[in-house]
Amino acid sequence: xxxxxxxxxxxxxxxxxxxxxxxxxxxxxxxxxxxxxxxxxxxxxxxxxxxxxxxxxxxxxxxxxxxxxxxx
Amino acid sequence: xxxxxxxxxxxxxxxxxxxxxxxxxxxxxxxxxxxxxxxxxxxxxxxxxxxxxxxxxxxxxxxxxxxxxxxxxxxxxxxxxxxxxxxxxxxxxxxxxxxxxxxxxxxxxxxxxxxxxxxxxxxxxxxxxxxxxxxxxxxxxxxxxxxxxxxxxxxxxxxxxxxxxxxxxxxxxxxxxxxxxxxxxxxxxxxxxxxxxxxxxxxxxxxxxxxxxxxxxxxxxxxxxxxxxxxxxxxxxxxxxxxxxxxxxxxxxxxxxxxxxxxxxxxxxxxxxxxxxxxxxxxxxxxxxxxxxxxxxxxxxxxxxxxxxxxxxxxxxxxxxxxxxxxxxxxxxxxxxxxxxxxxxxxxxxxxxxxxxxxxxxxxxxxxxxxxxx
Numbered sequence: 070x071x072x073x074x075x076x077x078x079x080x081x082x083x084x085x086x087x088x089x090x091x092x093x094x095x096x097x098x099x100x101x102x103x104x105x106x107x108x109x110x111x112x113x114x115x116x117x118x119x120x121x122x123x124x125x126x127x128x129x130x131x132x133x134x135x136x137x138x139x140x141x
Numbered sequence: 142x143x144x145x146x147x148x149x150x151x152x153x154x155x156x157x158x159x160x161x162x163x164x165x166x167x168x169x170x171x172x173x174x175x176x177x178x179x180x181x182x183x184x185x186x187x188x189x190x191x192x193x194x195x196x197x198x199x200x201x202x203x204x205x206x207x208x209x210x211x212x213x214x215x216x217x218x219x220x221x222x223x224x225x226x227x228x229x230x231x232x233x234x235x236x237x238x239x240x241x242x243x244x245x246x247x248x249x250x251x252x253x254x255x256x257x258x259x260x261x262x263x264x265x266x267x268x269x270x271x272x273x274x275x276x277x278x279x280x281x282x283x284x285x286x287x288x289x290x291x292x293x294x295x296x297x298x299x300x301x302x303x304x305x306x307x308x309x310x311x312x313x314x315x316x317x318x319x320x321x322x323x324x325x326x327x328x329x330x331x332x333x334x335x336x337x338x339x340x341x342x343x344x345x346x347x348x349x350x351x352x353x354x355x356x357x358x359x360x361x362x363x364x365x366x367x368x369x370x371x372x373x374x375x376x377x378x379x380x381x382x383x384x385x386x387x388x389x390x391x392x393x394x395x396x397x398x399x400x401x402x403x404x405x406x407x408x409x410x411x412x413x414x415x416x417x418x419x420x421x422x423x424x425x426x427x428x429x430x431x432x433x434x435x436x437x438x439x440x441x442x443x444x445x446x447x448x449x450x451x452x453x454x455x456x457x458x459x460x461x462x463x464x465x466x467x468x469x470x471x472x473x474x475x476x477x478x479x480x481x482x483x484x485x486x487x488x489x490x491x492x493x494x495x496x497x498x499x500x501x502x503x504x505x506x507x508x509x510x511x512x513x514x515x
Contacts, residue, residue: 079177086181087188097421105365128173135167 255437335505342401345501367402375436379404412461432469
């Protein structure tokens with residue numbers, strides 16, 4: 070469970086980065102129809118930023134929690 | 142004292158033995174970022190492999206999508222027009238002469254009789270030069286121009302007259318529509334028996350949109366892209382993404398529908414005020430487009446690009462202006478970049494960027510065998 074807890078934020082970062090790459094590709098070649106509606110593009114962009122930020126904060130918190138017992 | 146030392150030593154030993162394990166466990170921030178980026182790259186590459194590479198490799202085993210003929214019944218059963226048989230002269234009983242005989246109305250020209258309409262363009266025999274082709278059914282004249290823009294571009298305009306819409310066809314790479322099926326454009330042109338050909342709209346990469354080729358309907362879905370429809374009456378109409386309904390377009394009996402775009406001219410034959418294309422697509426590029434003057438009279442235009450000192454390419458607005466200057470009433474942008482090619486009599490007429498690439502479909506002009514007519 071602890072391993073999963075550590076792994077999921079990293080997985081979130083990776084998947085959201087992939088989504089961000091699709092958004093960039095869509096801008097260059099919309100003909101491939103990666104993403105279509107402008108509204109959903111904005112929504113996805115916000116989700117990417119929020120998701121990556123949340124994952125980073127979670128990783129930082131996990132690292133701090135790990136650090137504490139060693140300092141005692 | 143000894144006991145204390147032993148405990149201290151033991152603790153140090155314990156710490157020393159644990160230290161490397163802890164160092165292995167804890168990764169620096171840089172390492173974590175690198176690890177995440179690596180994982181992202183692996184996911185993206187796996188996706189590309191599954192979504193792009195493997196389907197292309199397996200293209201021959203992909204079942205071609207079902208299509209249905211939407212050729213109008215009149216075209217399906219069309220027979221060469223036969224001259225009206227002379228009616229038998231019957232003995233006429235003498236009648237009282239009419240005071241003023243009504244003048245016989247002049248026959249109205251058949252708008253679909255392009256052979257008569259463009260008779261001065263066609264020749265009785267096939268005449269071929271290095272830039273033209275004329276026959277009883279087809280007249281093609283290709284001219285090369287250099288634009289006087291800041292970054293000059295070389296472009297080719299093929300002026301086309303056809304006696305029948307059947308002379309204007311499209312051809313799928315490999316002979317039938319399959320996703321990712323692409324072929325050398327020269328080979329496509331040869332297989333199709335094309336006199337003149339240009340690359341198509343990259344329709345093989347997609348399984349959505351409104352798609353009709355040579356009277357076969359492959360897909361009927363509204364998309365966010367502009368379309369271009371060539372109808373059986375020879376008229377060509379371009380539609381903005383929100384300017385048409387699929388059922389209305391199909392009801393008008395389309396012969397071809399392309400789905401790349403954008404549409405270049407407005408209803409007055411002037412460049413549109415805005416184009417349904419994003420930055421990279423509307424930027425300076427090698428380009429291919431089709432223009433329409435009137436039923437039976439079309440043009441293919443190819444702009445070379447990305448070749449310093451020879452030709453830069455054109456922005457989408459400049460490309461639209463080119464069609465407006467040619468006098469077209471409708472024009473449509475097709476796939477460009479390295480795909481932009483024009484072949485004439487089995488070889489490249491333009492100078493494609495990096496010698497071009499395989500294409501999924503072509504637009505072509507060809508002679509029709511007697512067996513194919515009607």
